[in-house]
Amino acid sequence: MSWNLVSLAKVPATPWRNGGGVTRELLAWPSAQDWQVRLSVADVERDGPFSAFPGIERSFAVIEGMGVELRFAGQAKLVAMGVPIRFDGGLATHCTLPAGPTRDINLMAPPGKGQLKPLVPGNRVAAKGRRLLGFYAHHDACALLWQGVELELPPFTLAWRLHEGEAQGQLRGGAGWWWEVEL
Structure with a gap:
């Protein structure tokens, strides 16, 4: 997806x-x-x-x-x-x-299901199971490497997706907010 x-x-x-x-x-x-x-x-x-x-x-x-x-x-x-x-x-x-x-x-x-955390370049994230995932680039353009594919985001943009299984990513440039919700 x-x-x-x-x-x-x-x-x-x-x-x-x-x-x-x-x-x-x-x-x-x-x-x-x-x-x-x-x-x-x-x-x-x-x-x-x-x-x-x-x-x-x-x-x-x-x-x-x-x-x-x-x-x-x-x-x-x-x-x-x-x-x-x-x-x-x-x-x-x-x-x-x-x-x-x-x-x-x-x-x-829902209580206990969501998390929100700041990311800076080099930070890694991982997901396991069925989740909603997202990254919000606020002031900076950002580059998020997710499962080997780089996603470039302009400032003030949210990227989100429904995810199943295991995956990991890394923020390559810019800073922003990672969030995920276990479904």
């Missing part, structure tokens, strides 16, 4: 109900109406609550800006740029922007 490509610039921004930002949904799988996995990029413009997604685990990372503070379950968590965290999507979550607006990447999946 080949990679599906989605350009951030071609995805319309959906304003948040609370007016605090916009989201660009890069992938909703298997469908936008009944998704089990969702990957999005959000522009957070001011403090406010996140929407609740009961039964979903969020993997969240700041990809532009100076970080955020998330408050949920009676605790505050500082999230620095480039450091992903996971949390229960059903929790009432409040976001504070201590140093101004941010752009964030957000993977939503």
